[in-house]
Amino acid sequence: xxxxxxxxxxxxxxxxxxxxxxxxxxxxxxxxxxxxxxxxxxxxxxxxxxxxxxxxxxxxxxxxxxxxxxxxxxxxxxxxxxxxxxxxxxxxxxxxxxxxxxxxxxxxxxxxxxxxxxxxxxxxxxxxxxxxxxxxxxxxxxxxxxxxxxxxxxxxxxxxxxxxxxxxxxxxxxxxxxxxxxxxxxxxxxxxxxxxxxxxxxxxxxxxxxxxxxxxxxxxxxxxxxxxxxxxxxxxxxxxxxxxxxxxxxxxxxxxxxxxxxxxxxxxxxxxxxxxxxxxxxxxxxxxxxxxxxxxxxxxxxxxxxxxxxxxxxxxxxxxxxxxxxxxxxxxxxxxxxxxxxxxxxxxxxxxxxxxxxxxxxxxxxxxxxxxxxxxxxxxxxxxxxxxxxxxxxxxxxxxxxxxxxxxxxxxxxxxxxxxxxxxxxxxxxxxxxxxxxxxxxxxxxxxxxxxxxxxxxxxxxxxxxxxxxxxxxxxxxxxxxxxxxxxxxxxxxxxxxxxxxxxxxxxxxxxx
Amino acid sequence: xxxxxxxxxxxxxxxxxxxxxxxxxxxxxxxxxxxxxxxxxxxxxxxxxxxxxxxxxxxxxxxxxxxxxxxxxxxxxxxxxxxxxxxxxxxxxxxxxxxxxxxxxxxxxxxxxxxxxxxxxxxxxxxxxxxxxxxxxxxxxxxxxxxxxxxxxxxxxxxxxxxxxxxxxxxxxxxxxxxxxxxxxxxxxxxxxxxxxxxxxxxxxxxxxxxxxxxxxxxxxxxxxxxxxxxxxxxxxxxxxxxxxxxxxxxxxxxxxxxxxxxxxxxxxxxxxxxxxxxxxxxxxxxxxxxxxxxxxxxxxxxxxxxxxxxxxxxxxxxxxxxxxxxxxxxxxxxxxxxxxxxxxxxxxxxxxxxxxxxxxxxxxxxxxxxxxxxxxxxxxxxxxxxxxxxxxxxxxxxxxxxxxxxxxxxxxxxxxxxxxxxxxxxxxxxxxxxxxxxxxxxxxxx
Numbered sequence: 001x002x003x004x005x006x007x008x009x010x011x012x013x014x015x016x017x018x019x020x021x022x023x024x025x026x027x028x029x030x031x032x033x034x035x036x037x038x039x040x041x042x043x044x045x046x047x048x049x050x051x052x053x054x055x056x057x058x059x060x061x062x063x064x065x066x067x068x069x070x071x072x073x074x075x076x077x078x079x080x081x082x083x084x085x086x087x088x089x090x091x092x093x094x095x096x097x098x099x100x101x102x103x104x105x106x107x108x109x110x111x112x113x114x115x116x117x118x119x120x121x122x123x124x125x126x127x128x129x130x131x132x133x134x135x136x137x138x139x140x141x142x143x144x145x146x147x148x149x150x151x152x153x154x155x156x157x158x159x160x161x162x163x164x165x166x167x168x169x170x171x172x173x174x175x176x177x178x179x180x181x182x183x184x185x186x187x188x189x190x191x192x193x194x195x196x197x198x199x200x201x202x203x204x205x206x207x208x209x210x211x212x213x214x215x216x217x218x219x220x221x222x223x224x225x226x227x228x229x230x231x232x233x234x235x236x237x238x239x240x241x242x243x244x245x246x247x248x249x250x251x252x253x254x255x256x257x258x259x260x261x262x263x264x265x266x267x268x269x270x271x272x273x274x275x276x277x278x279x280x281x282x283x284x285x286x287x288x289x290x291x292x293x294x295x296x297x298x299x300x301x302x303x304x305x306x307x308x309x310x311x312x313x314x315x316x317x318x319x320x321x322x323x324x325x326x327x328x329x330x331x332x333x334x335x336x337x338x339x340x341x342x343x344x345x346x347x348x349x350x351x352x353x354x355x356x357x358x359x360x361x362x363x364x365x366x367x368x369x370x371x372x373x374x375x376x377x378x379x380x381x382x383x384x385x386x387x388x389x390x391x392x393x394x395x396x397x398x399x400x401x402x403x404x405x406x407x408x409x410x411x412x413x414x415x416x417x418x419x420x421x422x423x424x425x426x427x428x429x430x431x432x433x434x435x436x437x438x439x440x441x442x443x444x445x446x447x448x449x450x451x452x453x454x455x456x457x458x459x460x461x462x463x464x465x466x467x468x469x470x471x472x473x474x475x476x477x478x479x480x481x482x483x484x485x486x487x488x489x490x491x492x493x494x495x496x497x498x499x500x501x502x503x504x505x506x507x508x509x510x511x512x513x
Numbered sequence: 514x515x516x517x518x519x520x521x522x523x524x525x526x527x528x529x530x531x532x533x534x535x536x537x538x539x540x541x542x543x544x545x546x547x548x549x550x551x552x553x554x555x556x557x558x559x560x561x562x563x564x565x566x567x568x569x570x571x572x573x574x575x576x577x578x579x580x581x582x583x584x585x586x587x588x589x590x591x592x593x594x595x596x597x598x599x600x601x602x603x604x605x606x607x608x609x610x611x612x613x614x615x616x617x618x619x620x621x622x623x624x625x626x627x628x629x630x631x632x633x634x635x636x637x638x639x640x641x642x643x644x645x646x647x648x649x650x651x652x653x654x655x656x657x658x659x660x661x662x663x664x665x666x667x668x669x670x671x672x673x674x675x676x677x678x679x680x681x682x683x684x685x686x687x688x689x690x691x692x693x694x695x696x697x698x699x700x701x702x703x704x705x706x707x708x709x710x711x712x713x714x715x716x717x718x719x720x721x722x723x724x725x726x727x728x729x730x731x732x733x734x735x736x737x738x739x740x741x742x743x744x745x746x747x748x749x750x751x752x753x754x755x756x757x758x759x760x761x762x763x764x765x766x767x768x769x770x771x772x773x774x775x776x777x778x779x780x781x782x783x784x785x786x787x788x789x790x791x792x793x794x795x796x797x798x799x800x801x802x803x804x805x806x807x808x809x810x811x812x813x814x815x816x817x818x819x820x821x822x823x824x825x826x827x828x829x830x831x832x833x834x835x836x837x838x839x840x841x842x843x844x845x846x847x848x849x850x851x852x853x854x855x856x857x858x859x860x861x862x863x864x865x866x867x868x869x870x871x872x873x874x875x876x877x878x879x880x881x882x883x884x885x886x887x888x889x890x891x892x893x894x895x896x897x898x899x900x901x902x903x904x905x906x907x908x909x910x911x912x913x914x915x916x917x918x919x920x921x922x923x924x925x926x927x928x929x930x931x932x933x934x935x936x937x938x939x940x941x942x943x944x945x946x947x948x949x950x951x952x953x954x955x956x957x958x959x960x
Contacts, residue, residue: 161952168951224948279944282937311593353681354634358545365543368671374649374664380591380598383660383708387596390709401705405698412694416678420687432545441543458591 012061013070013084019054020092020127023047024099028120031113041111044103044120051127052096058131062089067463071133083133086464087248087317090457091130094321095240097446098328099123102232104439105332107339110230115152119232122148126240133249135181142177142212142242146170149237153229162221162228169221173211177246180204205250206261212243213302214295215265216272223279226291231335238294239324244301244316248468266306270399272299277406281413286334286344289414290327293370296403297323303396304385313465314458315385321457322369322377322447329366329443332436333359337418340430346414349421358432360419362440367415369447371408376451380458516574521585523574524604524655526567527612531619531647534560539641547637554627557640561623561647564616572609580606582726584657597717603657607728607792607857612654614861615782618868619647625872626773635679639771642679646672650782654789657726658718659708662790666704669754670697673783676774677767689766696763700753704790707746714739724796729853731796740797744804747794748811751787755841757815762922764838768830772875775830780867784837785860788844795853808849816842818919824900825915829874837867 027047030036036043062070062084069085103119122145129141150170154163183201209215214222226234251262276296283289297319304316337344337352337359344350353360369376382404390397432440450457514522534557541548548556575583582605590598602608623643630636649668656662674697678690708718714735715722723743724731733740751757756764764784768775778784791798791808798805816839823835840863847856873880900908917923 161948161954164952165948220944220948220951223944224952275940278937279941282934282941284941309594311596314593349684349687351682361543364675372667373671374652374667379664379667383598384591384593384596386705387709387712390706391713397709398706401702404705405702408698408701409695412674412698413691416681416687416691420678420681420690421684422682437545444543454591455589458593462593 007065009061009064010070010072012064013058014072014082016054016058016061017082017084017127017131020051020058020096020131021124023050023054023124024120024127025124028117028124031117031120034113036113036116040113040116041103041106044111044116045100047120048096048100048103048123051123052093052100055092055096055127058084058092059089062086063460067460069467080133081137082131083249084131085467086460086462087468088130088245090317090321090460090464091240091245092127094324095123095126095130097443098239098324099126099236101328101332101439101443102235104435105336106232107335109339110232114155115230115232118148118152119236122152122236126236126242129242130240130245135185135250138246138249139174139178139181142246143174145237145242146174146212149225149229149233152233153225156228156230156233159228159230162224165221165224166229169211169218172218173208176204176211177208180206180208181250202251202261205246206265209243209247209251209302210265210268212246213241213269213298214238214272215268215299215302216275217268219272219276219295222276222295223283223288223291226287226294227285231287231331231338234291235328235331238298239328241298241301241320241324244298244305244320247302247305262306266303266396269299269302269306270396270403272296273303273403274399274406277403277410280410281406283410283414284345284347286337286346286414286418289346289410290331290334293330293407293410294323294327296407297327297370300385300400300403303400304388307388309388309391310462310465311384311391312388313468314461315381315383315388317461317465318377318381318454318458319385322381322450325443325447326366326370326376326378329440329447330363330370332440332443333363333366336432336436344418346417349416350418351421351423353419354423356430356432358437359430360415362432362444363418364415365444366440367411369444369451371411372404374451376447377454377457378447379451380454384458516578517583520571520574520583520604523567523571524583524585524602525587527564527571527616528602528648528651528655530560530563530567531616531644531651535641535644535648538637538644542637542641550627550631550636553637553640554623557644557647558620558623558627560644561616561620564647564651565613565620568609568613568616571604572613575604575606575609582606582728584721584726590660595716596712598660599658599717599719600661601657601719601721602655602661603720603726604655605726605728608655611789611857612651614864615650615654616647618777618781618864619643619650622773622777622868622872626771629773630771633771639676639679639774642672642676643774643777646676646778646783650786653786656793657720659704659711659720659723660718662793663704663708666750666754666786666790667701669783669786670694670701673697673767673778676778677770679770679774683769685766686769689763689769693763693767696753696760700750700760703746703748703750703752707743707750710739710743710746714743720793724794728793729795733796733800735797737800740800741803744794744797744801745807747790747797748804748807751791751845752811753787755784755787755845756838757811757842757845758818758919759921759925761815761819761838762918762925765826765831765834768834772871776868776871779834780837780871781864784841785844785864788841788848788856788860791845791848792853792857795848798848799851805849805851808845812842812845812849814842815839816846818921821911821915822918825912829877830871833867833871833874837863840867 024047027043030043031040067086071080072082125141125144150163150167153159153166180201183197211218273296276292276299280289280292283292301316301320304312307313337356369378372379372382386397386400389400537556538548538553582603585602587600590600630639645668649665653662653665656665674690674694677693678687680686711718711723720726723735724733752760764779767779819835819838823832826832826835844856844859
């Protein structure tokens with residue numbers, strides 16, 4: 001059952017979504033006009049904090065609906081312009097927290113109007129993307145977020161080559177996504193016996209997801225972005241995982257089995273998870289390590305999303321949040337270290353412990369939180385995804401275990417190489433700033449609190465997982481329901497998308513426009 | 514208050530005490546305000562003492578009712594569909610004496626370390642890791658489900674690796690820590706997979722659904738196939754922490770850590786963690802002759818290897834490390850033979866003796882001079898008679914083999930690690946070349 005917006009909970013959520021998107025948008029506008037002056041960080045942090053609070057309001061509002069999804073917007077038939085369920089009710093605050101942490105920890109020299117403007121506009125676009133399930137909106141917002149990332153990377157000294165690589169992959173991804181979605185709308189498989197164009201559209205969307213998520217063999221932009229782009233840009237572009245969200249909205253969701261596209265995607269994602277973790281083991285610089293680790297963990301999410309069991313999906317959602325927060329933490333600590341001491345190599349022991357002992361402690365804690373330290377959310381996430389995968393397919397479970405083990409070894413190798421070894425100093429030279437300490441402690445606290453008391457989060461995500469997996473495919477039309485006269489006779493292999501695109505013929509023309 | 518409530522309370526105290534200590538000293542350190550040395554040592558000591566005393570009280574109560582086991586259901590951690598992770602603890606004839614022993618030993622080592630590490634940079638870090646180890650140990654020992662056991666097991670591994678690398682400015686210490694962690698992590702595959710197999714077989718990770726908790730008279734409640742698979746996976750998991758061939762190379766290097774942690778980890782508790790897990794799951798092993806045979810085989814091989822290699826070591830800590838390895842191997846053989854109480858007694862006896870030896874090792878020369886003075890001459894070790902009866906050429910050959918640590922590390926390095934690292938290096942180089950080509954820059958341009 002879908003809760004309409006006329007209810008108090010619905011209104012609450014609608015206002016929440018509006019504020020979540022509008023606050024960073026307005027602040028980005030002010031930053032672009034140069035009206036923030038010296039209070040640029042304060043403006044950006046305030047706007048993102050407002051968005052974060054509003055996203056929490058959305059989560060509370062969704063709880064008030066007893067777990068039913070809330071939707072709004074029939075501009076394009078039944079495509080939901082605003083759609084809130086258990087998944088994005090949890091993910092919106094997550095996106096807000098990541099953005100807020102990045103702005104708080106960003107070194108002073110990174111806080112300049114153009115960067116802040118792009119960061120805020122990117123945050124607004126990401127919030128908007130995570131609040132919608134409409135295919136056309138998803139396509140447009142994909143393009144906006146990718147463009148902002150490309151621009152930020154390109155203007156960074158030494159970032160042109162990474163921007164070029166990113167642009168090549170993202171253009172391909174956008175083209176596949178746009179064409180695939182259009183083909184699906186133009187030729188919904190349920191209206192013709194062959195549905196060849198629709199099926200091809202589904203495959204194109206799957207390829208787009210692979211490109212945007214950095215799945216083997218389309219993964220090379222991922223470590224390159226971390227190496228060439230500012231840390232804020234790399235984290236903001238990858239940690240929310242817009243491609244995973246798109247996959248959930250467009251490809252996952254099936255009453256009669258798993259979409260073939262997603263099953264194939266999952267196999268590539270499993271290879272990526274193991275390959276990324278293995279690459280992380282031999283990286284020669286810290287940023288390369290973070291890129292490879294992020295690639296592996298993000299692929300684990302996609303691998304879990306293909307599951308037939310709620311447990312697997314739930315595990316994927318938990319990995320999404322736990323690895324996202326942990327890698328954000330590692331990235332922020334790295335950024336803080338780099339701002340004090342320049343680029344960090346992993347070829348030899350760097351001996352930075354006594355130089356920055358607090359950062360060493362935070363790096364270790366985030367590293368442990370990324371690899372499944374008991375008491376952190378990643379321990380729960382690993383448990384769920386490993387159990388779910390092994391229940392579902394033995395090889396998948398074993399590959400997930402292999403990826404987890406390799407990520408653990410790579411993370412400890414990285415920590416020992418950065419902080420271990422002979423040191424040139426015998427007392428702390430680079431302390432940690434209060435805003436850095438507060439932000440990192442908050443991230444760690446979230447990971448530990450959710451790890452020790454995961455019940456509420458797991459329950460919320462379970463509802464989302466069950467809804468995504470078990471919502472019945474569109475039913476054959478009732479005689480008295482003319483707009484649904486073209487409902488499918490046989491389920492299409494991507495019924496999640498089918499549900500979203502189950503629109504009257506007259507509306508399809510608008511969609512295509 | 515019934516005896517059930519009382520035991521539940523005491524079991525919770527055994528777990529909560531070191532955890533509370535960890536939070537009490539860890540949080541101020543994270544906030545940039547670490548406690549002083551005296552406060553740190555006292556707080557950690559109080560935590561271990563509380564664990565020990567509540568263990569003794571529980572032991573007395575359990576003894577009064579003929580060691581009838583008591584399961585304490587703390588909470589359901591999380592549940593999704595049929596998958597349920599419960600926090601169940603068990604108080605029985607195995608767990609309660611063991612927790613008394615481990616908490617007591619940690620308490621003593623804490624007192625020793627407070628003096629030994631006085632004014633050492635990283636003093637607070639050592640005690641945070643010691644508290645994490647104590648909490649993990651108690652969690653593992655009291656676990657009545659494989660999920661909880663794995664949580665404790667992971668805490669042991671992480672604290673162990675970090676303590677080996679405690680003197681992080683020493684290159685060898687860092688390398689040794691990384692080696693130990695890698696070994697642990699590879700062997701964790703066993704326990705992780707075993708956990709999933711158990712969940713799949715009985716719907717939860719609870720031991721009472723797997724084999725009951727009436728130690729040492731547990732009854733296997735799953736099929737022989739499941740029991741064999743789980744047992745083999747657990748045997749694999751224990752090979753790392755117990756330093757069995759071919760995973761033994763990390764143990765002599767682990768002595769790079771501070772002496773108190775070496776004593777408690779590699780002389781006493783961590784090295785026997787695997788044996789404890791196997792003893793806990795003895796009912797499964799009973800149904801798995803293949804797993805028991807592999808234990809006997811690996812244990813015997815490692816005992817011979819460690820005994821020979823230990824004889825040619827030139828530093829005391831390495832000698833003690835190989836002696837620990839020998840005894841741990843023999844304990845695994847005893848478990849493989851189906852014995853239950855003897856391995857437990859062996860574990861406790863060996864742990865106490867070896868930790869004392871390691872703690873005394875910095876004063877070994879002094880001890881030796883005292884002994885020589887008391888005896889009126891040098892106490893010679895001499896060759897043990899089976900070796901001295903061998904032909905001289907055999908002795909020389911054996912000496913060379915022992916000096917090269919049985920070629921074990923060379924074989925692992927050349928046949929397994931080397932090829933994998935070379936392959937990964939090539940993959941990374943190919944990635945870099947592809948990116949360079951794609952970005953249209955020459956190889957020298959990249960940042």
